[in-house]
Amino acid sequence: MHELSVTENILSLASDHAQKSGATRVTAINLVIGQLSSIVDDSVQFYWDLISENTICAGSILNFNRTPAIFRCLACQHEFSLEARLSPCPSCGSIRNQLISGEEFYLDSIEIEK
């Protein structure tokens, strides 16, 4: 799994932005992670505690805001979420959909003290 490299990316982004805003300490990291981005929260948290030690982000809390995978049916416009499995539109049976959320993977904001 690539959670370690992911966590290193989060740390470098967060530290850059903390320094730019003149922070003395970062208290929280707010992430937005889509259901389809296959990231395991627990192992990011595990690496985070290890690699953020002795950085400006030490002791900060990671908040994972999970967005569900939502499809819009192109035939009937019905919107439905990805449950256990991919499926055709539950309303009309069409397989022509557009994914409208669920692939997000970004650092939304940080909370700092100065």
Place this chain on the structure above:
Amino acid sequence: MSAIRVPVIEKIFSANDRMARLNYDRLQKDRVFSVNLMASPGAGKTSFILQTINRIKGVHRVGVIEGDTAPVTIDADKIIQAGMPAVQINTGGDCHLDASMVSDGLDQLPLSELDLLIIENVGNLICPAAWDLGTDVKLLVASVPEGDDKPYKYPNIYRGLDVLVINKTDLLQYIDFNMDYFRQGVEILNPGLVTFPVSCKTGEGLDAWIDWLTSKVKEKKLH
């Protein structure tokens, strides 16, 4: 002292994406068409690359970057034996190639002499999908013995593809693989995806892939 919220809104992979852009620009400069080839271990990535080289070597020059989690040069040696330049990138246990590893690989290839670059990513259906390498296309080699439920289990990798190869079709007669079910999952995730069912053992279906590929290589020369 109260906490201040600082908005960021930056993609976690933004540093990798910037490096991928630089790779893209380098390949563009020499008009090299490039393929990021992904698959699970054993799906037939190396076999597929060798078949491709054998069919176009009289016409086009192909460079290969081999991503491996360990320092074994088995796959790279096969490419060099087939007469094409190959570099081995050892990811040091990492489950995927990233754009900066590919940049190191590009340093070692004679780009100005190449028409096509194929990057054999690390065998894995989850991680490589997240790391853009800066190639023209992302290609997945799915193989029949892996089962027909893979698009349903690994939706993320299917979302980002430009080309799908379904390998080991010679085994369809021995294995319960429902092609309609498989292709329905793909269609939900990536409508109209360019797909080539092939067998790297019998050669079946490879001509259609080679036609598509050579037209892309030529197009790249013009733009």
